[in-house]
Every structure is written in C-alpha cells, then in structure tokens.
Amino acid sequence: MRWVAAFLAAIGRTVLQTLAMIGRLTLYALDTISHMVRPPFYLKELLQSLMNVGYFSLPVVGLTAIFTGGALALQIYAGGARFNAEAVVPQIVAIGMVRELGPVLVGLMVAARVTSSIAAEIATMKVTEQIDALVTLSTHPMKYLTVPRVLAGLLMVPLLVGIGDIIGVMGGYMVATRTLGFNPGTYLKNTVDFIETLDVVSSLVKGAAFGFIATLLGCYFGMHTGRGAQGVGRATKSAVEAAAILILATNFVLTSLFFSI
C-alpha cells in the first residue's frame, strides 16, 4: 500500500512540476512579446542574432534538405512502383517537402544548432554572474538577451524553411532526373503546378512558430539554469528536448488547422 502511495505521489509531483513549468514558460513568452514592442531596442544584438540564427544555419539546413529531398524521391518512386504510380514523384516530393518535411526538419535542425547554443551561452552567463552584472549596468536581460534572439528566430526561420523547401525539391529533382529517368522540364512543371499558395503559407507560418519556440526555449532554460557546469549541461539538454517535442506537437496542431477536412 505504501509503495502504491509513493508511486502515485511521484506521478503527482511530476504532473505538478510540469504544469508549473508550463505556467512559467507561458508567462516568460508573454513577457518576451511585451518587451518586443517596448523600447529600448538593441539593434546591434538583433543583427548579430539574425546572422547567427539565419545565415550560419544555412549550411546545415541546405544539406539536410537536399539529402531528404533526394531520399524522398527514391522512396516515392520505389513505393509508387508497387501500384504503378511512379509518375507522382514530383508532386509527392513537393507536397512532402513544403508541407511537412521542410518546416519540421528545419525546425529540428534549428533546435539542435541554435537552441543548444543559446541555452548554453545564457546559462553560462547566469552561473558566472554576467546576467546580474547586466542588471547592475541598468540593462534588462530580457531586452538585451531574449528579445533579439527570439525576434531573430521569428524572422529568420521562415526564411530558412523557404530555402529548405526549395533545396529539398531540387534534391528530389536531381535524383529523379539523373537516376530515375524523369524529364527535367516535365518534373519542374508538375512540381510548380501542384503546389498551392496554402502549402507555401502553411510552411512559412510553421517556420515562424518553430523559430519562436526554438529560440524562446533556449533563452528560458538558459535563464533558469541550475548551478555550475552540471546546471549548464542540464539546461542545454532540457532546452533541446523541450524544443524538439514542442516543435513536433505544434506541427501537428498547425497541420490540423491548415489542412483539416
């Protein structure tokens, strides 16, 4: 009986801690949004964050997208061959990349690259009292550290998703035209004809949402780190895990909203 009570208490504690964290995260997100529209604005920090989140993520996003697009073309061709539907490769690659794989893979890559680096950097600043130093120098850490990074995520990740979508489709195009015998002109025409405005809009909206989540969680876990190197490590790990899960959950919700019948 005591064992059952202890088990239920452990579950209860975990649920309460999770709910408390969701509450704190929600308040942190609202606070971040409110600071985005109130001066002072730190333009130099914003430009640095735009470069870090956007420009420096391009190689990893490009490589991920091109290999995924190529693999997708091979899979669809092989799978489609089972019921004589090999010709749908351009359409399925396009819809798969633009609606789902492009935004999700870019979101996860940003979570791996950017969320981890933001969480580790801010957590280190916290444990070395740099955040306290910012406050004593009359600089609000939310405005100086969080707002530029989250704004950069919000603005740059949709751009990365758009670029990832194009590169992914081109990966499929290269594989299809060079190894699967598709006609280049017909492949491109089928791709362009099949994609609808809603597909592109949903992709970019997902990108903005994922960028917001990835950067916000990096900042949140960095600011709420425990002590020492172990605290920094835990904050980084928790930030990436939470960002990845929340990106996938948000993807499901947004897909349901955009494409529910």
Place this chain on the structure above:
Amino acid sequence: MIELRDVHKAFGSNKVLRGINLSVARGTSLVIIGGSGTGKSVALKCILGLIRPDSGLITLDDMDVTKGDRDAFLARFGMLFQGGALFDSLPVWQNVAFRLMRGSLKRPKAEAREIAIEKLRRVGLKPEQADLFPAELSGGMQKRVGLARAIAAEPEIIFFDEPTSGLDPIMSGVINDLIREIVTEMGATAMTITHDMTSVRAIADNVAMLHDGVIKWTGPVSQLDNSGDPYLDQFIHGRAEGPIEAVR
C-alpha cells in the same frame, strides 16, 4: 545612506538572513566579513534588487529601494563581482564602457572608448589591452577590468564582492590600494565583502561581521582587535576553536 532593517531571506528551508540591521553612512567604506555561506553576497544582492528579501526594509537616502525609478537607482551603483562577470563576447574596452554605450548615460562611441581607456589606465592596464577579449587576460587583469567597469560611470556607491579572492598577495595589495584610492578620490560610499583580513584593514572605515544570518558585531576598523566579541576574535585570528563551528 544605505540602511537595512530586519531583512530576512530564505532559500527553501535554508534561512540565510535572519533579520539583518545595518547602516552605511555616505562616503564611508564598510567591509562585511563572515564565514562562507553566511549570506554576505545575498545581503549585497538584496540591496541591488537582484534578490528579493522575504521581509524587512532596505532604504537608500530614506527611500525604499523597491520603489521609484529602477534605472535611476541602479545608475547610482557600480559593482565588482567576485569572478569579474565580464561579458566574454565583448572586448575589454566595451566591457568597461558598457554603461556609457547604452541607456540614459549613453555617449558617442569614441568618447566612451576614451573614458574606458582612461579607467583602464587608472587600474593599471595599458591602452593596448583595451582591444583584447576577457578570456585573453589573467585573473588579476580580469579583476582590474571589473574594477574599471564598476567605476566607469563614476557611481556614488560601489560594491566589491571578494575583490582579492584568487589573487596572489602582491596583486591583492594592488587591488586593495586601488579600491582605497578610488573610494577616497571619488568620495564614494563603498561596501566590500571579503575574507581577507589584510584587505579589511586596507579598505575599511567600518567593519560588520555577519554570522548565523545576523550582524554579530559592527564598529570602526580601529576597534577590530579589541572588540571583546568572541565571534569576531575567532574569525580575525582564524582559530578553529571558539563559538563559530569550524564544520558547518
């Protein structure tokens, strides 16, 4: 004048401050001594608003520090952190001039750099070290950069958290002399936390000893050796036996 009245602060079940009463007169230098983990840094951070006390009142010139314009309040302070707390993404001069490059004290970049280099010279660093990054400096140099940053905007009140910890005796002496000079020349009010009794005698006008979350003794530095307080005597002579338990 800074005044703390019956300030309490606990972290979970750990009651760090159990009713601190302390006052620091304008233009004087108070050094707070006490064992590790007795809440000295917490007391300083409560004054600055970095930590919110559970109860009690902290005033600056008879004004509650939790009320009023926070930016104007913080503009009156400078702080040297224990580990320096330099921003490692910025070069040395931008660390020193941080406050002068943004906010209400903002100056043109060239002027801010000039002031930073002057402050660096004041703490014994060369102009060519201004463009290095903090990671390229030794511990003693980082401490001096932290000191230059604390005084860059010529604040009325300066806090020094363990200014000589981790430094060799010669560098400690240099930092102590610098602090005393700066406080005297600028006419600033200073609060310093240290375990180093040489620093206490070099820096302090008054000394307060914090133990078990309360101020056990306070008085002028000249009375340090004949206070008659057993806690203070044990601490300043570094004895294992006495009312303070060596293993806490």
